[in-house]
Amino acid sequence: MNDPAGKIRGRRLLDIGTGPCIHSVISASKWFVEITLTDFAEPNRRELTKWWKKEEGAWDWEVFFRYVANMEGNEQKWKHDQDNIREKIQGVYFCDVAQTNPLLHKCDPFDAITSCLCLEAACPTEEAYEQAIKNVASLLKAGGFLVMVGVLGESYYAVGEYKFFALPMSQKLVTRSLEKSGFEDITWYQFDSQRKEDEDFIRTVSNYRGSFVVTATKIGDV
């Protein structure tokens, strides 16, 4: 998570579209007391819960925890980080960003929301994307932070033989959607893909052209 000023912190963190994996909140978890994970797909929620509850057959995320701990200056603390995050998780819930209340149940607004590679996979059109940002923003308190990670210009990504749809993202679309949903202080970080000339990768994995991290602060409800 990019937060050079160290201001993105608080009590309650919500991750939208966590998938079956935990990597997207490893860093963020240090700055929050309670973490709520969500996803649309039941098999993903099941997989996450298996890891959270240390059930048999759960995926081992050690290499990811080691990587993040190493980036943060001390690889040896990875186990501590892993225990810490398990303790902070409040639950793994259904979420649909297309719904005006994506969690489908009433809850207090969150201090911060993270989301990694979700909205571009969930929204079929730019209009749907704008609406999804609005829906997600409704879960955030005024003055709360949104941190999104995404890919640029991607129209599909493959998992094995299966190709998933993705809505091609641009800085213009993301920024416009955030502004329309009452966000300010929008900070954009962009990274070019090293793979954009690699035809084999493009054919078999993804045609993304780059990636981004965007951070923004919600000023109020629109």
Ligand SMILES: C[S@@+](CC[C@H](N)C(=O)[O-])C[C@H]1O[C@@H](n2cnc3c(N)ncnc32)[C@H](O)[C@@H]1O
């Ligand atoms: C590319 S995966 C990203 C997963 C994970 N955040 C990561 O960084 O690897 C996209 C995720 O979005 C979820 N998703 C798809 N449609 C959704 C929707 N309408 N609302 C919430 N999540 C959705 C999928 O189930 C999937 O887990």
